[in-house]
Amino acid sequence: MNETTSTKKKEPIEESQVAPGHRACAGCGELLAARLVMNAAGKNVIATCATGCLEVVSSAYPQSAWKMPWIHSLFENPTAVASGVEAALKALGRENEANIIAQGGDGSTADIGIGCLSGMLERGHNVLYVCYDNEAYMNTGVQRSGLTPFEASTTTAPSGKISWGKTTDKKPMPEIAAAHGIPYVATASVGYYADLQKKVKKALTIKGPKYIQIHCPCPLGWIHDPALTIKVAQVAVQTGLIPIFEMENGVITSVRKIVKKRPVEDYLKLQGRFRHLLKKSGGEDEVKRIQAIADQNIEKYHLI
């Protein structure tokens, strides 16, 4: 065995708040995001988690990857459970014990759990919500969600002889969260991990409900080389398809500017879920429609 990959000079694996040995696919953007979030948040955290890849790969009995006190209940309710955790800490005089982080995938956040999420935001609980947006229900085999992008092919909204995939674009979840009048909303990407961690740290200094949505590629569902997880995430941002911004008390206070704008093809061609757009005849028109979405984002969020 090569000296440099030897396991001999092993140091204890202690630093990470999400331990290795979890069963995420190689190159999983969601677990990368979770590790970045939890490491930024530090030790004093109580976490809740929705059903989904994040939970399934990390908490199979008799092991758990989570270092902090952590609870998974159901697909819909990490936010309501977190509300209960917060209420309990208050009632027990333990409110300074920990920051509370509620986590869910895009499916949990934008679809089945949106009611519970809205309730938590409206009630003003002191909880940071993190949406891991890998743009489909990955855990159950890549089905479309409310955050699946326009014309991506998923197993329940596949491209086909008369279909280009999903007929609508991503639900504007950050705006929906912000519309609750909460103090902090941000989008982030595993492609820009320092920014991501900065936002988590900042969010945890703010009292009240916080919402961070993290774009995280899924090599399995997006059909890309696992080595390209970071690249794919970065290109998404550079096209304008995934705007990165902060909204404080409903007002956009920062955006990540696009240094060199890239055409959406650069993003689409990296991934199998968009292959039909580049292969099928008539696809050029569809690509134009996606380019229009990117351009609209650039205008709306002043990305350039």
Next chain:
Amino acid sequence: MPKTQTKSTKPEGITVKPGSSKEYKTGSWRSKKPIFKHDKCNDCRICVMVCPDGVIFGEDKKYWADMDFCKGCGICAEECPVKDIDMELEVR
């Protein structure tokens, strides 16, 4: 304890220990492995940040991956700005 019971019915198997996934070695999943060349490394620590499994350790331009867990995704090699990590075929 209930009179009719001889053994305990306390909750068991409900919770598990934090971070215990370390007992589950994912290194066998790997088909490629990262080779840290320790040549041009500029100590940026990007590889440490981007490993989804959090298994890259070290300091002072000497980084290495814990091969008990490395899944061989290749993100570290792809993201290394000075190309000081190579991916090689894993031979077992």
Next chain:
Amino acid sequence: MKKVIEGSMAVALAVKACRPHVISAYPITPQTHIVENLSQMVADGELKSEFVNVESEFSAASVILGASATGARAYSTTTAQGLLLMTEVLFNIAGLRLPVSLTCANRAISAPINIWCDHQDAMTVRDSGWIQLYAEDCQEAADMQLQAFKIGENPEIMLPVMVNMDGFILTHAFEPIELLDQKMADEYLPPYKPEIFLTTKNPVTFGILAEPQYYAESRYRLEEAIKASKPVIEEAASEFKRIFGRYSGGLVDKYKLDGAKTALVGMGSVVGTMREVVDEMNSHGQKSGLLKIRTYRPFPKEAIYDALKDVDNIIVMEKAISLGLGGILLNELKSIFQGKKKQPRISGFIIGLGGRDIPTQSIINAVKKVESETIEDEFIDLRTELIGAGK
């Protein structure tokens, strides 16, 4: 000290005496007076609980789940549609072994929508792993609330407990109630101190995934725990009697069953009417008795067999139906006698669905009917003109 108050107030005061850390509920008739009373107590500073005003019953159940997992005593209340909306969470709470408590103001299930009493709501979630107690009157509903936490929080049990009280019939009834003295309540129900809970001082992972090699054992342990709660439920009632001087709990309640030939079986407030019928029958020389099921889950098989083994005729009257099977309690009761030496004749009637009145005479008529034949799943007092069936 007895005071005439509404059933919902009696329950709210009992909940207050339990000193819950967290209350979360969503309004639904006929449970509304309970949540409203509790909200007012919190608003007036009389009750030091975190009251989480949620956007649905699904969240209410999830909130008490999270609170309980964090080490708090947590309470909710609902009925019918609300209970069904909670269903997924109810199963989850039991699986996580969290000893929360909930009052169910029993009501019929839609469609058609109907806000009046029957037991279809709670009986539908009988397999969820919750302990289910049924109150006959407001005093019992209040007393059982205190017992609910006592039972559920027993370290060997650690299960959620549902106290059932008939919607409107009890929730909105004004009755003289013996109020629970706070000092006595504190003596009876010490603070909740779970061994494991969500804390940074001793982090654990709750809500694991159990693959086929682990899942069955988890359910087995749940079944063992709920079965083990039977003596704990009895002890909780005896201990309650020791402190408060009333026995208002336990598994079953026997009335004039010694030497009885005929036994009526029921749950909830209808038991009162059934008791009148039993008295009337006895006054006519018909030796009869009554078995009130107080604990429906765990199903007190042994206690029921013991109480009914010497009668000739059992008549189950229930406010619920398993569509496609018939009476739920009826069929469960029959299963107790499967393979046993004693084989009483067992008949069953569906009564009072959707709040239909149950006059004494209707029960008397039903009892008369089964003198000569076994009857199963007959709806009492069906309006034949509405179902196109002539007599």
